[in-house]
Amino acid sequence: MAVFTEVTASEAAELLARLNLGTLTSIKGCASGIENTNYFVSSERGDYVLTLFERLTAAQLPFYLHLMKHLAQHGIPVPDPQADAQGEILHALKGKPAAVVTRLRGANQLSPQAPHCAQVGAMLARMHLAGQSYEQQQPNLRGLAWWQEVVPTLLPYVDAAQRDLITSELRFQQELAASPSFAALPRGPVHADLFRDNVMFDGDQLAGFFDFYFAGCDTFLFDLAVTLNDWCIDLASGAIDAPRAQAMVAAYDAERRLGDDEIALLPALLRAGALRFWCSRLWDWHLPREAALLKPHDPTHFERVLRLRRDAPWSYRRG
Numbered sequence: 654m655a656v657f658t659e660v661t662a663s664e665a666a667e668l669l670a671r672l673n674l675g676t677l678t679s680i681k682g683c684a685s686g687i688e689n690t691n692y693f694v695s696s697e698r699g700d701y702v703l704t705l706f707e708r709l710t711a712a713q714l715p716f717y718l719h720l721m722k723h724l725a726q727h728g729i730p731v732p733d734p735q736a737d738a739q740g741e742i743l744h745a746l747k748g749k750p751a752a753v754v755t756r757l758r759g760a761n762q763l764s765p766q767a768p769h770c771a772q773v774g775a776m777l778a779r780m781h782l783a784g785q786s787y788e789q790q791q792p793n794l795r796g797l798a799w800w801q802e803v804v805p806t807l808l809p810y811v812d813a814a815q816r817d818l819i820t821s822e823l824r825f826q827q828e829l830a831a832s833p834s835f836a837a838l839p840r841g842p843v844h845a846d847l848f849r850d851n852v853m854f855d856g857d858q859l860a861g862f863f864d865f866y867f868a869g870c871d872t873f874l875f876d877l878a879v880t881l882n883d884w885c886i887d888l889a890s891g892a893i894d895a896p897r898a899q900a901m902v903a904a905y906d907a908e909r910r911l912g913d914d915e916i917a918l919l920p921a922l923l924r925a926g927a928l929r930f931w932c933s934r935l936w937d938w939h940l941p942r943e944a945a946l947l948k949p950h951d952p953t954h955f956e957r958v959l960r961l962r963r964d965a966p967w968s969y970r971r972g
Contacts (some may be wrong), residue, residue, distance in 0.1 A: 657707045658690045658747050665694050672735045674698050700756040711750045716791035717865050718742050718752055720842055727783040730861030757863055759855035767900035770884050772859040774901035778908030781873045784842035793845055793869030797830050800932055810939040822928050829921055834914045843876035844868055848883040874915045878922035891957035893967040902969040920966035927962050931955035
């Protein structure tokens with residue numbers, strides 16, 4: 654992460670008091686993520702995460718926060734935004750929009766095996782089903798429209814082979830998005846960033862999903878593809894680990910049965926997920942913002958992933 658905005662203990666304590674969460678006992682900057690300012694804060698009443706939003710506006714944030722509240726109320730283990738006496742879950746601190754959410758127990762599982770991937774796939778499907786009754790709308794702000802906007806900006810920073818790859822893949826995704834089969838894919842609220850570091854396990858049991866601040870309305874298949882591209886690959890090479898991938902998609906399919914078009918288009922959406930994160934990592938690498946703890950991810954990882962999804966596509970086989 655990046656701590657973009659410094660928050661003092663007294664400032665955090667005042668916000669906790671305003672939310673009737675007790676007296677602050679500790680505050681610590683959280684060194685993960687690159688979009689928001691995050692602090693772990695604790696009181697005698699529990700452990701929380703304090704977030705100040707550096708890019709998202711107060712007008713955009715109700716979608717994310719109320720989605721988390723909706724999912725929590727429907728039994729999905731996610732951080733629960735805390736309200737003030739007026740019932741408001743969007744607050745302000747240091748002149749920026751802010752939220753305080755419950756902190757999930759457990760730790761990241763950074764070396765997942767098939768059983769971990771199966772639990773993530775099953776819970777992702779349950780999350781998609783629960784989200785279907787959520788009424789607010791917000792586009793995926795890092796979807797196709799954003800790729801079309803940023804790719805021309807990134808071209809001066811890449812070599813000829815990379816330029817050919819990123820532009821040809823963008824054309825492919827534009828054509829895919831215009832197809833009837835893509836238009837028919839089931840849609841709704843998606844996490845859109847469900848990497849290993851955004852999931853908590855308590856021992857070998859999934860404890861919850863967090864960091865919903867890239868969420869938006871998109872195809873459920875895109876969300877599954879993004880998740881699979883991180884949980885079910887060899888990180889060194891980017892190659893799909895077939896047993897883990899099969900376990901994740903089969904568990905998802907058991908909770909929310911995939912349509913024939915979804916199964917057919919999964920290889921193409923795996924490419925879309927790789928393109929999305931290659932673009933964002935190129936952006937953060939070459940056009941960084943100032944931040945105390947900013948550590949941009951190496952963009953070449955998702956370049957490798959994209960090449961492999963094109964050259965060696967993986968398909969789900971039901972049963």
